[in-house]
Amino acid sequence: KIYYDSDADLKHLKDKTIVFLGFGNQGAAQAQNLRDSGIPNDQIIIANRKDDYAADAKSKGFTVEHDFSKAAEVADVVFLLVPDQVQPRVFNESFSPKLKSSATVVVASGYNVFYKLLDFKPTLDVVMVAPRMIGSSVRSLYVKGKGFPCFVSVEQDGTGSALPIALALSRAIGATKTGAISSSVREETAMDLFAEQALWPNIIALFREAYSVLKEAGCTDEALVYEMWMSKEPAEIFQAAAEDGFIRQLKHHSIVSQYGQLSGASKIDGTPIRAHFKDILHNQVLNGKFQREFTKIEADLEKEGDANPLNRLYTLSEESELAQGEQRVRARLGLS
Numbered sequence: 001k002i003y004y005d006s007d008a009d010l011k012h013l014k015d016k017t018i019v020f021l022g023f024g025n026q027g028a029a030q031a032q033n034l035r036d037s038g039i040p041n042d043q044i045i046i047a048n049r050k051d052d053y054a055a056d057a058k059s060k061g062f063t064v065e066h067d068f069s070k071a072a073e074v075a076d077v078v079f080l081l082v083p084d085q086v087q088p089r090v091f092n093e094s095f096s097p098k099l100k101s102s103a104t105v106v107v108a109s110g111y112n113v114f115y116k117l118l119d120f121k122p123t124l125d126v127v128m129v130a131p132r133m134i135g136s137s138v139r140s141l142y143v144k145g146k147g148f149p150c151f152v153s154v155e156q157d158g159t160g161s162a163l164p165i166a167l168a169l170s171r172a173i174g175a176t177k178t179g180a181i182s183s184s185v186r187e188e189t190a191m192d193l194f195a196e197q198a199l200w201p202n203i204i205a206l207f208r209e210a211y212s213v214l215k216e217a218g219c220t221d222e223a224l225v226y227e228m229w230m231s232k233e234p235a236e237i238f239q240a241a242a243e244d245g246f247i248r249q250l251k252h253h254s255i256v257s258q259y260g261q262l263s264g265a266s267k268i269d270g271t272p273i274r275a276h277f278k279d280i281l282h283n284q285v286l287n288g289k290f291q292r293e294f295t296k297i298e299a300d301l302e303k304e305g306d307a308n309p310l311n312r313l314y315t316l317s318e319e320s321e322l323a324q325g326e327q328r329v330r331a332r333l334g335l336s
C-alpha cells in the first residue's frame, strides 16, 4: 500500500511535543520540514549533546535540550535520528525509563528494532518512517515542493492510533507527497543489509577483477579508470534505468552493446550467485549473525590506525590493482 497526503491528517499531531534526538543528516532535514509543514516551533525540541549539530539547531531557531532525560519526560513523539550504533545506549539509558507511557517512537531505519536492541515498554507506539533519500535531499526536495520515497510501518501499536500518527508524521516531514510505501523493519533491514553485504560487495569485486583482467591485456590505468567509472557513464546508466526501466535503458546503447550485454547475461549461470546471496540473506542478515559480530567490533571503530577494523579493511582494499591504478591516475591529474 502507498500512502499519500490525503491519507494523513496533521490533526493527530495537535499539541504534541515532538523531540528530535539528533540534528544530523536526517534530523536537521526532518525537523525543518516538519516545522515548515505548520507544526509550531514551540512544540519541537532538538535533543542533542553539546556539539556543532546543537549549535546548528540553535542557529536555525530551534529549542535545544542537552539533558536527554528532560527531553524524554516531555516527549509525545521522539524521532531517533542519531547514528544507528549510538541509538541503543542513548535510548535505553536516557529515553526509555522517562518516556510517557503513550509516546510514539519513530525510527528512520529498521536495524535496531528488527534486532530488538531498543527497550520498548508495551504501551508505546513504535513506528518506522524511513526516507529512501539522503538528508540534504530530504530537505531540498521539500523546499522545492517535491516529495521523496519513504518506507512507513507500525511495529508496535500501544495506543491503537500508531498508524494515523505515523502517517501524520510522514506527511509533516514531506514523505507522503509522492507516496510513502507500506513496509516493515524486517523488509527494510533485509533489503538494506543485503544490498550492503551481498549486492555491493559483488559489484566491488566484479570491478576489481575486471580491472586486473583488462590490465593484463595491456589496457592503461587512464583508459580503464575512465572507461569503468570516472566518465560517470555508469551513473548515467543507472539514471536511465530509473527513468526508462532496468532493461529498457539498454536501448540507449549501440546494437553491438545491447547484443553483447543481453547474450552475455543470458549465458551466466545464476545458480551459484543465488546460493551465495541466499546464504548471506538467511545466515548472516536475517538470523542476526552480522549484527552480533558488528556489536563485538563496534567499540573498535572509534580507535585510530590499525586497531580500527574498518581502517584495516580500507588498507587491504587500497592494495588492489584497481585502487593502485586509480591512485596513479589521480596523482597524475593532480586530483586528491
Ligand code: NAI
Binding pocket: 021, 022, 023, 024, 025, 026, 027, 048, 049, 051, 053, 054, 080, 081, 082, 083, 084, 086, 090, 107, 108, 109, 130, 131, 132, 133, 134, 135
Ligand atoms: P548523523 O550521523 O547525521 O547523526 C548526527 C547526529 O547524531 C548529531 O545530532 C550528533 O550530535 C548525534 N550524535 C552522534 N554521535 C552521538 C553520540 N555518541 N551521542 C549522542 N549523540 C550523538 O545520522 P543520520 O545519518 O542522520 O542517521 C540518523 C538515522 O537516520 C539513522 O537511523 C540512519 O540509519 C537513518 N537514515 C539515514 C539516512 C542518511 O541519508 N544519512 C537515510 C535514511 C535513514
